[in-house]
Every structure is written in structure tokens, then in C-alpha cells.
Amino acid sequence: MSAVIRVEGLEKTFGVGQNAVHAVREASFTLEENRIHGLLGRNGAGKTTLMQLLTGQEFASRGSIRVFGESPVENARVLDRVCFIKESQRYPDDFRVAHVLRSAPWFFSGWDADYAAELVERFRVPVRRRMKKLSRGQLSAVGVIVGLASRAPLTFFDEPYLGLDAVARQLFYDALLADYAEHPRTVVLSTHLIDEVSNLLEHVIVIDEGRILIDADAEALRGSTIDVVGARTAVDAFTAGREVLHRASLGGLATATVAGLDEAGRASARAAGLELAPVSLQQLVIRTTTGGEAAPANGADA
Numbered sequence: 295m296s297a298v299i300r301v302e303g304l305e306k307t308f309g310v311g312q313n314a315v316h317a318v319r320e321a322s323f324t325l326e327e328n329r330i331h332g333l334l335g336r337n338g339a340g341k342t343t344l345m346q347l348l349t350g351q352e353f354a355s356r357g358s359i360r361v362f363g364e365s366p367v368e369n370a371r372v373l374d375r376v377c378f379i380k381e382s383q384r385y386p387d388d389f390r391v392a393h394v395l396r397s398a399p400w401f402f403s404g405w406d407a408d409y410a411a412e413l414v415e416r417f418r419v420p421v422r423r424r425m426k427k428l429s430r431g432q433l434s435a436v437g438v439i440v441g442l443a444s445r446a447p448l449t450f451f452d453e454p455y456l457g458l459d460a461v462a463r464q465l466f467y468d469a470l471l472a473d474y475a476e477h478p479r480t481v482v483l484s485t486h487l488i489d490e491v492s493n494l495l496e497h498v499i500v501i502d503e504g505r506i507l508i509d510a511d512a513e514a515l516r517g518s519t520i521d522v523v524g525a526r527t528a529v530d531a532f533t534a535g536r537e538v539l540h541r542a543s544l545g546g547l548a549t550a551t552v553a554g555l556d557e558a559g560r561a562s563a564r565a566a567g568l569e570l571a572p573v574s575l576q577q578l579v580i581r582t583t584t585g586g587e588a589a590p591a592n593g594a595d596a
């Protein structure tokens with residue numbers, strides 16, 4: 295596998311002095327080709343800024359970004375292979391859905407008009423309607439259709455489904471998986487609906503206050519992060535020297551979320567009378583971004 299995105303020491307600061315906002319701090323990571331990557335984090339964590347940097351829409355304050363081996367800034371060789379679907383997409387005032395679909399091949403050489411027409415039917419998007427008259431969910435559906443039918447080698451979806459109902463969201467997940475299987479490409483999906491997309495994701499980046507907290511294979515994360523529950527003294531003894539993402543205690547009972555627990559580790563926890571419970575990706579993100587007693591490091595990769 296080769297890397298589509300390489301980021302080294304990336305920083306993005308808006309404003310100066312006391313008003314400075316450090317939207318991205320010391321970010322370094324690589325995203326491999328032909329995988330579905332989840333970019334997860336709380337409001338204001340830096341997800342949109344990171345995507346804007348990766349698509350050349352913002353300049354980095356420091357650090358380097360390589361997309362397909364080159365800087366994305368004003369670089370047609372890179373940007374011709376990139377599709378960025380964002381909530382704030384603006385269209386010319388008189389544009390109808392049909393205009394969006396008709397102009398898409400100008401931007402995306404891999405555009406599949408038949409597939410787009412099929413998705414329009416599935417999402418029940420009114421093609422003759424002006425973009426500015428669309429409902430919130432219909433507007434999101436147009437974005438999702440463009441993102442899927444563009445078949446861009448690198449596709450960013452920045453919270454693509456604001457306003458989409460549960461049926462339409464499921465349609466999106468199903469279409470993404472099916473089309474990705476037939477036309478492998480690199481997808482970066484930012485979302486708050488972590489439980490819903492958890493099974494789609496192959497790699498996970500969690501960002502909080504501009505810092506990358508987790509950069510790990512989704513399967514490894516799912517399998518190796520475990521809640522260890524039991525008497526506080528036993529939990530403390532078991533977790534000593536281990537990477538603990540979060541701790542909670544009530545009276546004599548404690549729960550610790552432990553990363554990188556292999557089979558031997560699990561066996562020794564059970565032998566110490568502790569109970570083990572799997573941690574969902576959503577719980578893991580909540581626990582790493584609300585601060586435990588121990589600072590999280592590079593997730594299950596650590």
C-alpha cells in the first residue's frame with residue numbers, strides 16, 4: 295500500500311497574539327491509499343481546517359503536506375484527483391440540481407452520469423429544483439451524490455449528511471461501501487455519528503483541540519481497547535504501567551479503559567477477578583476527548 299497523504303509537523307493558526315486560534319497543532323500522519331478513513335473529533339476540534347489544508351484551500355502556518363506526493367496548494371495535478379464535499383458548499387444563485395450534475399464532469403474526469411442518475415432516484419432529489427430551494431437534507435443528498443459519482447481517487451466528505459434522515463444516511467453508507475468495493479479509492483469522512491459509520495471505517499484519526507490523539511487501524515482499535523471493571527485496588531494494580539485512556543470510579547469500584555490489551559493481558563485481568571467489556575469506537579472517542587486521568591497517546595498503535 296502506498297500513502298496518498300503525508301503530513302509532517304502541520305500547524306494552522308488563525309489570528310495573532312491573544313486572539314490566536316491554534317486549529318491544528320503538530321499534526322503528523324499518513325493516510326494509505328484505497329481505504330476509508332474516519333476523521334473524528336468534537337465541535338471545533340480542527341476537522342474542517344485539516345481537510346481545507348489537505349485540499350489546498352487553506353495555507354499551513356508550518357509543516358508540510360504531500361498529497362499524491364506533491365503540495366496541494368494551487369496544484370491542478372493534485373486537485374484534479376480530489377473531491378471535497380462540504381456542508382458549506384455554495385452554488386451560483388440560479389443553479390438547479392440538474393446544473394450541478396451537468397457541470398460535474400468538468401471537475402471530475404471519472405464522473406459517472408448513469409450512477410449519479412441512479413443515486414438521484416434513490417435519494418429522491420428533485421433535479422429541476424433550484425439549489426437554494428432545496429431542503430437541508432436534499433442539499434446534503436446532492437453533495438453525497440456528487441461525492442460518490444465523481445469517483446475521485448481521493449474524496450473528502452466533511453459531515454456530509456446534515457439534515458439527512460436515517461433512511462438517506464443508510465442509503466449513503468450502503469452506496470459508499472458498494473461503490474468503494476467496485477471502484478477502490480481513498481475516502482476521508484469526518485463525522486459526529488461515530489456509531490453509525492464505525493463499521494465502514496478502516497482507519498481512524500481522532501483530533502482534539504487541534505492535536506491528533508489517535509491515529510490507528512480501526513480493527514486494531516476495536517479489538518484492543520477494553521473496559522476493565524472491578525474493585526478499585528485490583529483495577530489500579532492491573533493498570534499500573536499500562537496505557538489507560540480513561541478512568542472512572544465510584545466508591546470501591548473502578549473502570550479503566552485500557553488500550554493495546556492483548557490476549558495475555560486479558561487473561562491476567564480475568565485472573566485478577568476483573569470483568570472485561572468491549573469499548574465502541576464512539577465511547578473510545580468520547581473517553582479520549584473528554585480527558586481521563588491519564589493522557590492518551592497514539593491509540594492502539596502505541
Ligand SMILES: Nc1ncnc2c1ncn2[C@@H]1O[C@H](COP(=O)(O)OP(=O)(O)OP(=O)(O)O)[C@@H](O)[C@H]1O
Nearest residue numbers: 308309315317335336337338339340341342343344
Ligand atoms: N477562519 C477562521 N478564523 C478563526 N478561527 C477559525 C477559522 N476557521 C476555524 N477556526 C477555529 O478553528 C477551530 C477548528 O475549527 P474547525 O472548523 O476546523 O473544527 P471542526 O472540527 O470542523 O468543528 P465542527 O465539528 O464543529 O464542524 C475552531 O476553534 C474554530 O473556531
